[in-house]
Amino acid sequence: MRTVRLRAGLDRPLGVSDDRTIDARTACLVVVETDAGVRGVGEAVGPPSAVTERIVDERLAPRLAGADPLAVERQWRRLLTDDLYKERKGAVVAAVSGVDIALWDIAGRTRDEPVYRLLGGDTGGTGSLRAYASDLFWDDPERMADRAASYVEQGFTGVKCHLGRGLAADEARVAALRDAVGDAALMVDLNCGYDRAEARRVGQMLADYDVYWYEEPLAPHDVAGLADLARSLDVPLATGENEYTKWGFRDLFEAGAVDYAMPDAMRCGGLTEAKKICALAEAHGVTVTPHCFTTGVGLAATMHLAAATPAFEWLEFDVTDFPLFGSLLAEPLTVEDGRVTLPEAPGLGVDIDVPAVEEYRV
Ligand SMILES: [Mg+2]
Incomplete structure (x- = not known):
């Protein structure tokens, strides 16, 4: 078991709420090899990749040495339960997510089935999933509107933007975007940028523009605040x-704090845990739109989860110029008319393009 740490500088920095910008993106793949010579790849999202690497090397790899890779549930518990009382959220859960996804890749390759079939899914005959364009980062209203219109022209029926720099500045952009995308769904992501009062004022404004969902207006700690917004605003909350984990999502669902749940399979506990979170969402009448803003490995994992989830609605598809998204794969997952074809090859159904990986290796 080992990690592959990647980093790509961005030509065009990405702006989010609170005047924050992202000028480089990183990724951490987790590679697991079995005694039988089957190799699986997963991805861990969240912590700095050096932290994930250390957790994988020192804590997770020794625990799985000699273990049955196909007993995924048992290995998940072995990796997490012993630590869970002190590692309930954060870096260890993210690292385990990467290992868990690699184990599902191994299971699929061993059984000669795509992972979504092992999870009990199908594609309803279409062979593809509907995607929204993600994301439109902070810029002048006109430039954001032009870019949004180009996504709709490409066939996307949903576009997500990043706001969160005050009511007036946000409204100028939402108005321009609504004009630009016409009837397409418009999602707004705040990246935890507001306090309760500001989040309420902005949420009321968003409802006037028929915004599809209002994402992370508040810090994730404020479950009561999210629940209050979900109850009182007309715009649905994401x-x-x-x-992290089914226990974390249970608290969100029981509080009524979310209409669109966004588990990130690379972070919340892997495919094993994400599948359970999706079932919990279904039981609470919550729609699932998995979070996925990372490499093509993570996208493939998310697609298998989505295809096996009755409560699934939208696939997040990265339309920024992120070199690790497509070029990392021997055959990139591409979007056509707003839909992404589900990989049908065994396992996750994606193979790493080794020269491309080396180019971005840390
Ligand atoms: Mg987001």
């Missing part, structure tokens, strides 16, 4: 990319 959150969950910063939540």
